[in-house]
Amino acid sequence: MKAVIFDLDGTLIDSAPDLHIAANLVLKDEGLPAISLEQTRGFIGRGAGVLVSRMMTAVGLADDPAEHARLLAKFMTHYEGEPRNTVVYPGVMDALARLQAMGCTMGLCTNKPEAPTRIALKHFGLDRYMGAVASGDTLPQHKPDPAPLRHVMRDMGAGAALYVGDSEVDAETSRAARMPFALYTEGYRKTAPGDLPHDYAFDHWDKLPGLVQRHFAEILA
CATH class of the missing domain: 1.10.150.240 (Putative phosphatase; domain 2)
Incomplete structure (x- = not known):
């Protein structure tokens, strides 16, 4: 998978x-x-x-x-309510559609509370791609504790996964979960990309499907 x-x-x-x-x-x-x-x-x-x-x-x-x-x-x-000023990053929807066409199973792990998470996912049509979701109040633990990320993996029935995030918290979470990490460099990080532990980095979402394809081609070979 x-x-x-x-x-x-x-x-x-x-x-x-x-x-x-x-x-x-x-x-x-x-x-x-x-x-x-x-x-x-x-x-x-x-x-x-x-x-x-x-x-x-x-x-x-x-x-x-x-x-x-x-x-x-x-x-x-x-x-709480409809996200009036929030936007999806350029290329996200196309990238998710391409990943789905590649046979990828997708999930979400966020520290945002469940109510605004569900509202945002539905509002932007992201919910149709996410087979499992862990929000900030799903478990007692929060990222960078690896428990929410592992919870999503179990719900997806995944033995291994690639985690995609933008911040120091995400880098720390992936390392704690011993999961490969792809860093989106245009998010909210405060640390230079070279100083954050990551396996991959990308600055636009149109680059992610190719990165994912290469990653799984290597580990599934």
Whole structure:
């Protein structure tokens, strides 16, 4: 079986604009200064809870659990719903169709909570490609713990897979799961590509099907 598992934010979709808007709506409600889009991009990758923690730190709020829970609930209220400013990266839909035609089974492993994950997948038509999905609240563990990635593999019935992601969290997750990793270099990473452990790298989605074909030709030979 040729199995490919994807990250979501910063890999398949650029969701930073909607996350940025939701964060600043919370801050405006609280009478606090706004954060920039670039700050928001840097906060993405470890789930909504961590994003809100980083948002709080950025505006000088103390790390108080009760306050964090309150602001996280407000953030999710603003964020859940149709993704109005999120976009699919160029070439994604064509690449997924080509992978499907190649006989690849596909799945998703993300730290985004389940509700907005399902909404985004349906909104963009990505759901028809994903045979198994692990969201940020599917398991007690989150990436970079390898448990969610292994969970997707089990659901797909895959003995081996290639993981595709964009960030330090994804690189760490793939290494922890001992899974080959393809790095999409145009996402939310903060580290130079050469400093992130990866087996493959690509800067446009039209390059991924050929990369996947070469990978499985080598391991299945």
